[in-house]
Amino acid sequence: MNGVTIEVDGTGVEVPEESSLLTAVRAAGIELPALCSDDRLSPAGSCRTCLVRAEGRVAAACVTPASPGMRVDTASDEVVRLRRDAVEVIVSALPPRSLADGGPGELAHVCRSMGIGPEAAQGVGGRGGDESHPYVHLDRDLCIACGRCVRMCSEVQGTFALTLVGRGGDTVVAPGTGGPWAESDCVACGGCVDTCPTGAITQPGPARGLTSAFHPSQARTRTTCGYCGVGC
Ligand code: FES
Structure with missing residues (x-):
């Protein structure tokens, strides 16, 4: 493996070439929120919850490549505040129930780690949901448009069944076909449920919320078949 060695909060860490700073920070054992990021996906760099200071500038760790000798600061008051601000902006648009009782999803975990409580969630909701599909339910009020x-x-999955619709704070996931989820191209692979960080997309029934309760770093793929690329 050709590696790249960088310094994260004063400690050297080696990661494979073309790794992101987010990968390097996590390899150093440092937890960083990354609400629009999933190791299985291309980075989007849209939520700004993973901000660090690297080589003198503030950067989104998920879309910044690690280059040899780079020095990264994740712990200064400045970047801690910037990340908290980013999370608070996201949470402020959600209804209080999004963080009630701790919440099972990645966003709730991030908020707990930052000491952000349900009082920060001040959205009024009212965007409704889509429970037309037997295996996938959508709660639009919990969608943060992370993509x-x-x-x-x-x-x-290679299905291209989903898209983001709306503008600004009204942006929300929707079936690309425009109608209800049950009439979309969704093949119920569960990939969207698995990666959703807020519980906006869930699997109804006894397993509801289970797959979204874990951070992607805890996910384990056991089998992958030709029908569904996500794995079970
Ligand atoms: Fe880096 Fe969202 S995880 S910008």
């Missing part, structure tokens, strides 16, 4: 589900559906 992970869209990329999972296209890049991993």
Whole structure:
């Protein structure tokens, strides 16, 4: 393996060439929020929750390549505040129930780690949901438009069933066909449920919320068949 060695908060860490700073930071054992990122997907760099200071400038770690000798700061008051601000902006648009009782998803985990409580969630909701599909339900009020589900559906599953619609704070995931989920091209692979960081997309029934309860770094693929590229 050709590696790249960089310094993260004063400690050297080696990662494969073309790794992102996010990969390097995590390899150094440092937890960094990354709400629009999933190791299985191309980076989007849209949520700004993974900000660090690298070589004198503030950068989104998920879309910044690690280059030899780079020095990265994840812990200064400045970048900690910037990441917290980014998370608070996202949370402020969600209804309080998004963080009630701790919440099972990655966003709730990030908020707990930052000491951000349900009082930060001040959205009024009212965008409704889509429970037309027997295996995939959508709660639009919990969607943060991170796009992970869209990329999972296209890049991993190859189905291209999902898209983002709307503008600004009204942006939300939707079936690309425009109608209800049940009439979309969704093949119910569960990839969108698995990557959703907020519980906006869930699997109904006894397993509801289970797959979105874990951070992607904890995900384990056991089998992958020709029908569905996500793995079970
Ligand atoms: Fe880096 Fe969203 S995870 S910008």
